[in-house]
Amino acid sequence: xxxxxxxxxxxxxxxxxxxxxxxxxxxxxxxxxxxxxxxxxxxxxxxxxxxxxxxxxxxxxxxxxxxxxxxxxxxxxxxxxxxxxxxxxxxxxxxxxxxxxxxxxxxxxxxxxxxxxxxxxxxxxxxxxxxxxxxxxxxxxxxxxxxxxxxxxxxxxxxxxxxxxxxxxxxxxxxxxxxxxxxxxxxxxxxxxxxxxxxxxxxxxxxxxxxxxxxxxxxxxxxxxxxxxxxxxxxxxxxxxxxxxxxxxxxxxxxxxxxxxxxxxxxxxxxxxxxxxxxxxxxxxxxxxxxxxxxxxxxxxxxxxxxxxxxxxxxxxxx
Numbered sequence: 001x002x003x004x005x006x007x008x009x010x011x012x013x014x015x016x017x018x019x020x021x022x023x024x025x026x027x028x029x030x031x032x033x034x035x036x037x038x039x040x041x042x043x044x045x046x047x048x049x050x051x052x053x054x055x056x057x058x059x060x061x062x063x064x065x066x067x068x069x070x071x072x073x074x075x076x077x078x079x080x081x082x083x084x085x086x087x088x089x090x091x092x093x094x095x096x097x098x099x100x101x102x103x104x105x106x107x108x109x110x111x112x113x114x115x116x117x118x119x120x121x122x123x124x125x126x127x128x129x130x131x132x133x134x135x136x137x138x139x140x141x142x143x144x145x146x147x148x149x150x151x152x153x154x155x156x157x158x159x160x161x162x163x164x165x166x167x168x169x170x171x172x173x174x175x176x177x178x179x180x181x182x183x184x185x186x187x188x189x190x191x192x193x194x195x196x197x198x199x200x201x202x203x204x205x206x207x208x209x210x211x212x213x214x215x216x217x218x219x220x221x222x223x224x225x226x227x228x229x230x231x232x233x234x235x236x237x238x239x240x241x242x243x244x245x246x247x248x249x250x251x252x253x254x255x256x257x258x259x260x261x262x263x264x265x266x267x268x269x270x271x272x273x274x275x276x277x278x279x280x281x282x283x284x285x286x287x288x289x290x291x292x293x294x295x296x297x298x299x300x301x302x303x304x305x306x307x308x309x310x311x312x313x314x315x316x317x318x319x
Contacts, residue, residue, distance in 0.1 A: 127161030269312025
């Protein structure tokens with residue numbers, strides 16, 4: 001197991017994964033040595049592990065059945081199950097606030113997720129179709145009164161189904177910035193840390209910021225960006241906004257810098273553009289699943305050179 005960055009969130013995620021592996025009772029001597037090596041590799045690693053160790057000091061302050069449920073897991077317990085019990089314990093202890101605000105916990109426990117470069121389609125219980133773009137995580141909660149999809153990270157495309165012979169249940173997509181309520185529609189929702197974006201291709205979506213008082217109705221062919229407190233002016237929904245559902249990026253006179261930023265969503269590691277070529281323009285359709293082909297095409301149609309320092313570090317520079 002490796003930890004590629006020293007951010008506290010990444011360290012907490014790695015620490016919990018190590019916890020799950022060691023708690024399973026199935027770890028080998030080699031894994032024990034690897035865990036010790038990880039522990040000594042970065043001060044953040046040791047700090048994160050100490051945070052987890054502090055949980056054992058909270059047992060006197062939490063319900064006995066919660067602590068015992070976490071400690072007495074059978075050796076064959078699934079790692080995801082172990083982590084969920086650990087999170088429950090954290091939520092009722094002194095570390096609860098820390099754990100709650102760490103995004104990696106929510107991502108790790110998501111109902112469904114995709115890796116970088118992966119695309120996945122789900123048929124939901126009501127017949128709606130959910131497409132998940134690269135590096136996406138969602139939770140799905142259906143109750144008697146609503147259908148709710150929590151978008152934790154990434155981007156989704158939804159084609160809603162009409163429920164027959166059932167009381168009306170609104171379908172809502174929730175991000176940390178607010179909610180988008182569908183009204184018989186096809187639409188995308190993209191979450192970014194600073195804002196979320198809704199693009200509507202059929203029907204209507206009501207967008208309400210988390211701190212807003214009134215929803216904005218976004219019609220087919222329109223898009224809107226929003227933060228927790230503000231809505232942008234409506235823009236035009238581009239067909240390129242949903243091209244990823246067909247495994248493509250569609251560019252119309254796009255700055256190379258912007259194109260590279262979009263392309264990098266589908267590639268692990270670092271893909272960057274030298275400022276000297278950032279303002280070059282590019283148009284066309286490019287497959288998200290064939291990165292080498294796209295980079296080769298860029299070299300052929302633009303005065304650039306693709307420099308590969310490693311397979312995880314690629315820079316576009318002047319030819």
